[in-house]
Amino acid sequence: MSNPTAAILIIGDEILSGRTRDANMHFLAGQLTEAGIQLKEARMVPDDRDVIVDAVNTLRKSCDYVFTSGGIGPTHDDITADCIAAAFGANIGVRKDAYDLLDAHYKRQNKEFNEARQRMARIPDGATLIENPVSIAPGFTMENVNVMAGVPSVFEAMVASVLPTLTGGAPLLSQTYRINRGEGDIAGPLGELAAEYPEISIGSYPFTENGMFGANIVMRSTDAAKLDAAMVKLAGLFPA
Amino acid sequence: MSNPTAAILIIGDEILSGRTRDANMHFLAGQLTEAGIQLKEARMVPDDRDVIVDAVNTLRKSCDYVFTSGGIGPTHDDITADCIAAAFGANIGVRKDAYDLLDAHYKRQNKEFNEARQRMARIPDGATLIENPVSIAPGFTMENVNVMAGVPSVFEAMVASVLPTLTGGAPLLSQTYRINRGEGDIAGPLGELAAEYPEISIGSYPFTENGMFGANIVMRSTDAAKLDAAMVKLAGLFPA
Incomplete structure (x- = not known):
């Protein structure tokens, strides 16, 4: 970046x-x-x-x-x-x-x-x-x-x-996808996706809600098209 | 310290x-x-x-x-x-x-x-x-x-x-004194007090409340007796 x-x-x-x-x-x-x-x-x-x-x-x-x-x-x-x-x-x-x-x-x-x-x-x-x-x-x-x-x-x-x-840059775009499964269940495929899109910062932020585990996956990039593509792929890996 | x-x-x-x-x-x-x-x-x-x-x-x-x-x-x-x-x-x-x-x-x-x-x-x-x-x-x-x-x-x-x-030290003691005057009105005498007690950390934290200015003066030290002495002096400078 x-x-x-x-x-x-x-x-x-x-x-x-x-x-x-x-x-x-x-x-x-x-x-x-x-x-x-x-x-x-x-x-x-x-x-x-x-x-x-x-x-x-x-x-x-x-x-x-x-x-x-x-x-x-x-x-x-x-x-x-x-x-x-x-x-x-x-x-x-x-x-x-x-x-x-x-x-x-x-x-x-x-x-x-x-x-x-x-x-x-x-x-x-x-x-x-x-x-x-x-x-x-x-x-x-x-x-x-x-x-x-x-x-x-x-x-x-x-x-x-x-x-x-100040001189700014391209705004850093961010999309979040919520997955109602523990991080340990999704880490493997998620890591492969991150390796496939090295220019996108992909973070996993775990939570617990009513005793259930989940994670918000946040993707950040200045490239809207690549971000959309990675998000579609993520949603395909972990359908709601 | x-x-x-x-x-x-x-x-x-x-x-x-x-x-x-x-x-x-x-x-x-x-x-x-x-x-x-x-x-x-x-x-x-x-x-x-x-x-x-x-x-x-x-x-x-x-x-x-x-x-x-x-x-x-x-x-x-x-x-x-x-x-x-x-x-x-x-x-x-x-x-x-x-x-x-x-x-x-x-x-x-x-x-x-x-x-x-x-x-x-x-x-x-x-x-x-x-x-x-x-x-x-x-x-x-x-x-x-x-x-x-x-x-x-x-x-x-x-x-x-x-x-x-872990090995801790003497707990850092803290006392707070609230003064209902702007920092600019109290800074002179407060600075002299700080110079008189160099071993005490004296901080001034301004606030506004209902349109009035004030400051919380926080004194920190591991020495309870010195802290009490400085606090008595502060209260004498700025009576409630």
Whole structure:
């Protein structure tokens, strides 16, 4: 598959401690698949500068696009923007366009635009801003790295701002066929079918329902005709 | 913190395509925190042999424990056991104890113990089995790598089998304090408190509720007395 590739980096102690269940990886995975961008890896790391810098530098070289989630708010544990600057060897400082956006926002709310809030206007040199229609404080794109908030409503809004600017590929099509038999009963013929269609990703996802075993067979490809042909063959092997 | 460290490797195309939302990372994260084992990284990768082997070899060297989820069933896309063997340079073959467990299980169910199902008895040389009370097919532990099923009910049962065999540390204690003010209003004093207690991890997790901003401040430490002291100070800074 020659579609563009992507990685997601989820940043935050609260994810790794089990306190918070991340929702952004799953959301973005679906969005990327629809856009024809192949998600190759998701990585979740703590609020640790060296770890974040290393991960960003590894992923931005191995994938066409990187998306980060978390750590761009006003508090002391929000270190992502500085880590991105460090990863690129770029300077970082308060930027006027981001500052003005936030200044106007807090004036409208009659809230003090204090030093902590001004941290959210710190953007690495050379980045472009990602619009945040929910809470104004912008994300930013630094080369192929898109830096977004961790709060799901804000993350989702930023994804909506960024995705149309990216070059996608042929959408990855997916068809699912449900078989009410245990995986062990179908694995042999299914493996032969997978060998016959090496360009189609064929996954088997077992389930139990009311004490009965079954499996959903999911076929994925950017080629609609081949996908249809393989699906017809699968249905022939295991009639409903 | 000198507690043992861990990494989780979630294996499966269906996670990265957004078809399936992983539940195992979050479950295990909570279990490890309770056991005093510090989760340092979670990584999600596709059903790709080279990627899995690389990830296993990286993580097993950087952490005390590795846990994998997914890819140990009977179908062609279940390649985890072979990848673990390759990562350790170990042979893999059908092992008698695993074979006997499965043979008895399928006899009881009057199901054929066919070649596909026998694949689930393939265990790398030198591994010990992890009991699976749900669907019998065992996981296994190879040195510090614990290989478990992706189906959440089975994964959770395997975690229950494995965790008591591991050496944990002092449990990571956590206290949460809710502040009904925006992060930007509290970030200054909170940052000073974090600087005063460097051994305590202090995270700020913003929320909005009925249009009002707030933040949950979570403090984590293995030292109950220090945690209490910091929490008293926090409550003094931001009285309810």
